[in-house]
Amino acid sequence: MAENNRKLDDDTSRAPVSQRGHTVARVADTADIGALVSVNIDGQDVKVPMGTTILEAARRIGVRIPTLCWHEDLCIAGVCRVCVVEIEGQRTLQASCAYPITAPLKVKTHTRKVRQARRHIIDLMLSEHYGECYSCARNNNCQLQALAQEYGVDFFRFGHPAAPRHEMDLSSHSVLRDMNKCVLCRRCVRTCIDLQEVGVLEAVGRGDQTRIATFMDKPLKDVICINCGQCINRCPTGALRANDPTDEVWAAIDDPNKHVIIQTAPAPRAAIGECFDLEPGHALTFEMNTALRLCGFDKVFDTNFSADLTIIEEGTELILRLYKALVEQDKSVALPQFTSCSPGWVKYLEHFYPEYIPNVSSAKSPQQMFGAVIKTYYAKLSGIDPKDIVTVALMPCSAKKFECNRPEMCDSGFKDIDYGLTTRELAKMIREAGVDLPRMPKSDFDDPFGTATGSGVIFGATGGVMEAALRTVIEIVTGLKVENVFANADITPVRGFDGVRVVEIKVPQSGPVPAMFKHLVKDWKWLEGATLKVAIAHGTANAKKVMENIKSGGELAQCHFIEFMGCPGGCLGGGGQPIPTSPEIRAARARAIYSEDQAYAVRKSHENPAVLKLYKEFLTDGPCGHLSHKLLHTHYTPRGKYIA
């Protein structure tokens, strides 16, 4: 399924006309629209639809043209000029990424002139690029480095800066900026303004003073950055990187008095193989468990446990809201309810739609719930003083680093989560430990949270939270097996990569109220025949569309529940995932996640035995009860847009 994030010639796009894609051909005669046009590239003839760029046409026939500012997810810039080619009959070279073919052309991609120009352009970038490859987070995964190698750069033709010109911005918990390494490709700008529509970064200044900056050059922590890290994933160099706590994590591991626990989220396991040269789409869940133990983590838990827990808490909250609204006719209930598990989305809402904070589920994200449970329930169970427990979370996400540092996230008296690691950072740790991840034997998660469900796993993909919630809600309300409603319990309508998806599900009948919810509702009669309307949005640009629709009283205001993910594709496209990213890569990761789901014996959150046990032994006043409210729920901060 094609991802709906790319905004080509879309009228709602914020991108300047010059930067939009050129897939819509402009031809003299309407009859020609959609017609094919033939190009000759390096002697090969190929027919392509009108408006195809030279770059796309070349790729189709296997001709490689190097690029730098071009990115599949983004609108076109044509600024780095690395991709220039020679077109017969034209005086100047043309950027192949930005040149739409509307008439037959003869193109040469590697003439002397072209090669010399590319080499010069790379030399020029290096003449401004301060930093050494061997001390860079992106060593071996840098497009500038790769280009230098490809074009045989063996000395700095136009010099090399001897000292940094910009101070680094290390203020953010999530995203660090080192503009000395910036090559001004503006991929971050296009990501932030156009793909995500957050609008933190822009080009500032002019001429040789041009730089990428925040509003008034303020530190990232003081502006409206939502920490999604999408800019990091699209930065070709090491100018943007995540705030990396691996040294602290190693120190905790090395400290014999610390009990170091890592929980691993579903999306990293579907992607970490990419850091070890595997094709996208290989899940390494159980190999990773072994590797983590070899690294020295004392316990390896599965975030899916707390994902299931989240479903119970968040689902209960939804039921309570619906009950109040439908049965008690309480007008003050905020509906639709919004998911709260994506910290990028949550901060986006706090900045741009603070008036909708009551709509956000008060349930913490799985990461934070797990931390709270570990430092209370697990500490008691294992007899370890919570102050000696260090909780590490492996997440596909840079915003999770900010989330675990939110001051309110310490209801156990300790920080729920001490460190958030990204997939990339864990890959580095594993390599540092001399472990060859893909070759590791498989091993399971540790008890007492070991057993996970498929519902937890699919949290990693857009639509996953919704699907998990629906599986549970349908069963507990109707008493039917989901399998009898949706083949194989796959609720496919909520899946896919369309930017905003709306699904309506009719409640055909009502069943008995399960014991766990008896204290909350008497029966389900009031839901009989009702139609649940839900929506799913991923990427904050789509979240914005949904919010604007709700604000204007549009169709989506009628929804009951909306899943929002800050990143395109959901967690599997998170800002902490391996670089590069593209629609194809994200689709491959999604396939890996959904096939994991299939492999689980238990695929519904409310059937997770560890979760049921937790309610039985610890959260004895049940979902949304007193203790769970204290430990598993949180509140939000209306931040607003104003930048002080």
Next chain:
Amino acid sequence: MNEPIVNLATFAAMSPDAGLRAALQKSRADIIGEISASGIKGRGGAGFPVGVKWNLCAATRGTQKYVVCNADEGEPGTFKDRAILRAHANLVFEGMTIGAFAVGAREGILYLRAEYTYLRPELEAVLAKRRAAKFLGENVCGKQGFNFDIRIQLGAGAYVCGEETALIESLEGHRGEPRNRPPFPVDTGFLGRPTVVNNVETLAWVACILQKGGAWFKTTGTDKSTGLKILSISGDCARPGVYEFPFGVTVAKLLETVGAPDAKAVQIGGASGHCLPSSEFGRAIAYEDAATGGSIIVFGQQRDMLEVAANFLEFFVEESCGQCTPCRIGNARLREGVELLSEGRCSMRYLQELCALGETMQAASKCGLGQSSPNAFLSIVKHFKDEIMGRVSVASH
């Protein structure tokens, strides 16, 4: 103090709005035919045939089109558009109105550079008069269904906004960063709509052509460069000013006219143009020979050509929009190279490296600014080797 020299005799001899009245009697195709017959090419620098441009725009569908007059005149050494706007604004607006009628536009915008803000009140006054006289507004000159008005938008201080797509970006409220082309403004211009952008002088000539005919226009100039050209001449000469010359006039003749018998070199086309040494003063001002948008700068014997190159490169380092690599960084490296040269610390090898870089900038930059910014440097290196290489140190790079 002597009055500045402004010779715009042909414009002065035109009868007001005769061209517009003539145009409104014709069909659109005939107007464009007349323009094409005159052979007029753009006076702003790029030299694109006006007839072709208008034809492309007229052929696009869509009801909302724009005519933009490019009065961002920022090229060092050019001031003829200022002189034209001062003395013959009516002619320029007349040209815009003709253009609007020919391509089917309803709105015209004069993009006036911020440095010329002082012209705005007088231009607004001219527009007001034209509105009152029904040369603008609904049913212009009684032509049913032809509605057209002109507004003035001020630039905000950026040379690159003279580049037509940067100008459009600026009109749209963005940074003045040139767009990728294609698509060209004639089909995707201001607000994504078909837009004709023409220079001030071009539009004034258009009005003349409609009054006097394409054939009249062709009687002067060369085969490939028809008509007269308004030149701004400054630098080391006795009589700097604005002059009218037929295309094909030699540089020597210009120098004679402005009183520069002993010039060392002449910069044709401003900072983005080429520098001619005295041995090439026989060359002609024309699109096919020494092309210029109107800037002629004379250098006397006492001038240090490296300082000239440094001044121009400084200009480009600052005025580059900073968007594409070859121009943003290339100009900075060239300027440093000139510094090395003047300190006598540039090896021959590095100088060659810089010249090759200049060629890359010409070929690979995104817009005309970067494509032409190395011109002056390259021609100075080429023609004044003795002068600048006297300072080249022998130490290898």
Next chain:
Amino acid sequence: MLVTERERLREEITALADRHGRQRSALIPILQEIQRGHLQISDYAMQVVADLLDIHPVEVFSVVSFYSFLDEKPKGRFIIRLCRTISCDMAGKAAVARQLENDLGIGFGETTPCGRFTLEWANCIGMCDQGPALLVNDQVHARVTPEKVHEILAACRRVFGIYAQEQKEEHAV
């Protein structure tokens, strides 16, 4: 900034936005008016503009930083822009520049402490035949000599109506 001051600024900008239209293409005209009225486009003003045009503050900052006639930092009541491009350069801009620095007691790119004058370089202002040339705000002065610098500044000071103040600006050198 005081709250009331902010409110006043917001009202003023709202009126501008209503006059020019709340679309992106109105951005630069709005900014130009703010610049003219306040001699700067402040941090707060940029955010108000962004809010009204539904764009991001950083986009406004980006535009302001691109154009040399827009500035986020406060400028003097009179901005003197001396052309430094080749024809004016050859016509003797260096001496004029020196005299401006001497008479104002500031360097290029600076504003006098009293906030009256800002001294800046300009690239070609289209007066190449009558160089050295400079702009004082919108007004152009041609064939400026070091001697004429004083007259030009004096005319500006007359606007403030106080001759004696001149002393304070002088003699930094």
